[in-house]
Amino acid sequence: MNASTATAPGPLQGLKIVEMGQLIAGPFAAKTLGDLGADVIKIEPPEGGDPLRQWRLIKDGTSVWWQVQSRNKRSIALDLRQPEGQAIARELIAQADVLVENFRPGTLEAWGMDYASLASTNPGLILLRISGYGQTGPYRDKPGFGVIGEAMGGLRHLTGEPGRVPVRCGVSIGDTLASLHGVIGILAALHHRQATGRGQVVDVALHEAVFNVMESLLPEYSAFGTVREPAGSALPGIAPxxxxxxxxxxxxxxxxxxxxxxxxxxxxxxxxxxxxxxxxxxxxxxxxxxxxxxxxxxxxxxxxxxxxxxxxxxxxxxxxxxxxARDIAEDPHYRARDMILTQRTREGYEVEVPGIVPKLSVTPGGIRSPAPRLGEDTDAVLRELGHTDEQIAALRARGLIR
Known part of the structure; x- marks a missing residue:
């Protein structure tokens, strides 16, 4: 299936998402919402943009990972370090249904974007906050990455052979688990908003998302004092x-x-x-x-x-x-279920990318647009906010946008 043929609007059509943050956890949550039809506006720093643009293997100047992570998004390059840039962000957020961020706790507050202030102009706003340790608790201010969340959540101890140093699973599973929990929280908050008109904060900690999928790890310790240990490729307690x-x-x-x-x-x-x-x-x-x-x-x-x-x-x-990866690319079952799609990038080449999960029978998701160039949609988004061409040109001259 060619991604360009996916023209269905998706079940989240009409939902506006503003994405802040970078790399994996926050952007993956917004990507999932975008795949299901939401309008995702990604705010990036004017210089360099999201670092994921340059992570892992690069083709024609841009990471091929970026082509997956940022499909179905629009990019606005905006300097959030400047008060005027923050004011524009608040304009965007005032019209949004959801704000997604994965900064260290306190960053939004330092920009005058605490939830109470944002909700005063947009009472229905849902704010997804993904961080290493959550917005409260004694560790809230510590820097946290997905790998640390995997360790603290109990997963890393189990991934490896008995008696050897634990290994990672090969992908950023801690970030992705937090993203998916965040999406669940957003959908639950949208359901609540439908009944009440009020938004709320969805607080997801990386280690808590990992811990939530650790099955019987804690009850076994609580009931028996048993500490589950790594078992290589086996599944302890279940055979064969x-x-x-x-x-x-x-x-x-x-x-x-x-x-x-x-x-x-x-x-x-x-x-x-x-x-x-x-x-x-x-x-x-x-x-x-x-x-x-x-x-x-x-x-x-x-x-x-x-x-x-x-x-x-x-x-x-x-x-x-x-x-x-070769086995996946050559497997007929993947292709029969449209789990491998061909996407034409902004750079002009075609690349195969993962399809849409989950699959909905009536309102399926799809890839409506490839990943954007840095700041590609800045002017269009600002015009939607009511800015004139002269105002946009003045912002660009001062380096606030790109």
């Missing part, structure tokens, strides 16, 4: 669920359902394990997990990845290869 080596790679096998386990054992030629009474439930399988993993690993080790996939698919056992 692990990664296994093949002749030419690895696969993940999830055979932890009672009936699935029996089908798995038959498929690998171990009907004796399938019929053992002590392995009929997860409790017994956990007690014998080393034996089970050994049997599965011996079987997979004698076969290729494709042979393992074919055999376990036939037995209706959940199994999957460990995908690389």
């Amino acid at each position: 669920s692990n990664a296994y080596r093949c002749q030419d790679g690895q696969v993940l096998v999830a055979g932890n359902g009672d009936s699935i386990f029996k089908r798995l054992m038959v498929a690998i030629g171990r009907p004796d394990l399938a019929e053992r009474p002590d392995l009929a439930s997860n409790t017994g399988r956990v007690a014998s997990v080393a034996e089970i993993d050994g049997a599965i690993g011996h079987w997979t080790g004698e076969r290729t990845v494709n042979e393992v996939l074919a055999a376990l698919d036939a037995a209706q056992v959940p199994v999957g290869r460990i995908y690389t």
Whole structure:
């Protein structure tokens, strides 16, 4: 699917978002809202813009990550360090439904943009604030990045092999989890506003978003004093669920359902394990997990990845290869569900980008516009606020806009 064919307005059409902040957490939340149809106006510093424009691999002067993170957005280059720039931002916010920011707590207040002041002119404003430690508490003023949130939230301790230094999962998962929690908060606040007419603050801390998905980590400690430890590719307390080596790679096998386990054992030629009474439930399988993993690993080790996939698919056992970017790009299922879209950038080249999640049956999201150049929409946005061409030219001459 070519992204240019996505012309549906989306379920959030008519919603105006002002995005402040930079890099990942705040911008990903605004990107998600933009994918679903909201009008997102991104405020960037005139010099250099959002640093994400230059992160990781660069093509024609701009990061290809930027092409994903900033699609469906308009860019206004505005110097928020200057009082006049702050005044223009307040004009924008006065007409917005949602303000998204991921500065350190106190930054908005220093600019005279505390929520009480903003809400005095826009009572329905919803303010999403994403920060390292939240807007309250003893750590609120500490600088925080997603990786620190992953550590404090309990995730980083579990990602790795037993006895070795923990590793990161490979992407900025702490930032993204905070973004998605922020979007949930915005949608809940919009529902409340529909009934009351009043907005509110959505306060998301990076470590709290990570902690919220840590399953039974805390209750197990509370009830049993058990500290969950890293277990490599296994899923502790649930068996069998692990990664296994093949002749030419690895696969993940999830055979932890009672009936699935029996089908798995038959498929690998171990009907004796399938019929053992002590392995009929997860409790017994956990007690014998080393034996089970050994049997599965011996079987997979004698076969290729494709042979393992074919055999376990036939037995209706959940199994999957460990995908690389190449595997994703070549997978027909991704393309059948429009999860790989072709987007033409402002620089003129085409690049494949992730599709829209979630998928709505009646009002699906889409990519309506590519990521903007720095300040590309400054004049248009200011005209929407009522500024004349002469006023815009004067602002540009003073370096307040670009």
